[in-house]
Amino acid sequence: MTDQGTDTSFKEALEWFVLLKDEKATAVDRHAFDRWLAESESHAAAFQRAENLWGRFDAVKPSYNQFQKTRRISRRNVVLGGLAMTIAAPSIYMLTRPGLFADYKTDIAERREFILPDGSTAELGSQTAMSLDFRAETRRLRLHRGQAFFTVTRDVDRPFIVEAADGDIRALGTKFDVKIASESALVSVLEHAVELRLDDTRFKPVIIEQDWQVSYGPDGVQPPKQVDTGTIEAWRQDRIVFKDAPLHQVLTELERYRRGRILLMDDTAGNTPVTAVFDSKRANDALHIIADILPIRVVNPDGYITMVYAR
Template identity: 50%
Template sequence: MSEDATDPIVMEALEWFVRMRDETVTAADRQAFETWLAADDAHLAAWKHAQALWARFDIMQPEFDRLRRGRSPLSRRNLMLGGIALLGGSAGLYTFSRPGLFAEYTTDIGERRTVRLQDGSSVELGSYSALSTFFSGTERRIEFYRGEGFFDVSSDPRRAFLVHAGGGTTRALGTKFDLKFVEDVVTVAVSEHAVQVETESLSTLRLEQGWQVSYGLAGLGQPTEASLDAVEAWRSDRIVFQDVPLRRVLAELERYRRGRIILMSDGIGDIPVTAIFETKHAENALQTIADTLGIRLLNAANYVTLVYRVS
């Protein structure tokens, strides 16, 4: 269920399935469901699909029960809807492990903090970020697990300053730079001096002040001029999107709010978004995007938000 999840009939079937298993279901609800089911053969097919998803969700029920006990406002209905969506949506089965779970330095949702490193360098960490340091007599290595950081590197000719993130390494050449690691894509933007970026495929480039480059599964991209005000806007609790695909926008907003955001249709993921939002109001930003683009949000408490096309 990826593209078909954007079909309003499939979404209705998921809603009915959850409602029928809720302990508050009424006789009127059951009668309305029977009427809906008999109205169209497509309804029955969608219902069977929802039942198949439940069989997979049932395997995860003990874990969801544990989450539910820790979140009293999270209703059985919302929890089930979230579980079914996670199993059937384009994002696949959501694992509960997190990158950087045992990182040396972390930030929570919506938190920013500046860390002074042992060599005198500093890094400002953005929302939901994590890194660890590994300093020796020959190098200063940072393992950057997730999120975004602004690095101000102290000079030390004897020890290289390396930031490993994803499938690549950024070497500071006496510099200040921003590094963002979101959705398996790493973006490096240089604010002062230069860096050298090298990927595991041995592609290497020198990135000068005012330029940025991204790398990921598709390899090392081409450098482009960076709008440094936009790149560093997060340091002032703002986030700027300039013709950014919706899927990347949603991944970015997910770092500033509780709960998953799942894009239920790849077909709308490429829609460009240009906007400026306050990071402290990510929920309002998400709703504004939905209203502007004519897409729909289906919220399951604070656990998951489904994003799909309006028919």
């Protein structure tokens, strides 16, 4: 089920957490907090939840700490029902994302196709950023975040290479898809093949054939999986397809199609399988649907910070 707010103790705990994070917090503030904490056992539990939430919101921490040095954080500035942070947080979060000054970018739930200087095309999905580095001897692109579908023009004298998540993907054919998720990437080939080389030379290069996909990251290259091309290309028709995907993966994907963060507060719910097809332009509706069909509770589903709990 969905819930537009949180319990009173948790709201108060979020306020206290932000106040005490401020280096200008006074002894009077700390004594008042101690009194509040002693009033009820639920207050201690709520404050622990607030601390856990802050620990998960790692992207904002550096900018938040810098922000603290320039202005006082008032408890009135807390976003109730979401993360205890100032109203400046959306802008701060946008500034922390990679590829801020990339050559090609898309916005929330936007798709755009770009014609590259060699005649190849790159279709970028939601919240994607990519930089271009074409030279006389090579065609190189850097996918900073998001997802892109490449249709490559043949040029035997200049290899076509996409850098993504500490790996190089070299086109040996025409069409392939690359998606970044956190520190990992997923490469799916729809026509001919690509060669994948990781920056970490402990791992050997891998050839990915047509209708196969490979994910890779800090732990190396995962075994290849055969894929349905229709599922891979669904995002190009504004659809998000999940087939027995764990909930944590679903929430990470939905986050790409909305403004803000989705925080899974109970790891026990993260492996719950989800099979569904959603409209990528209506990600908030997807959150409501998931809350109706799974044993989870979604707090503030239409807000900038959304929290998901097991029921």
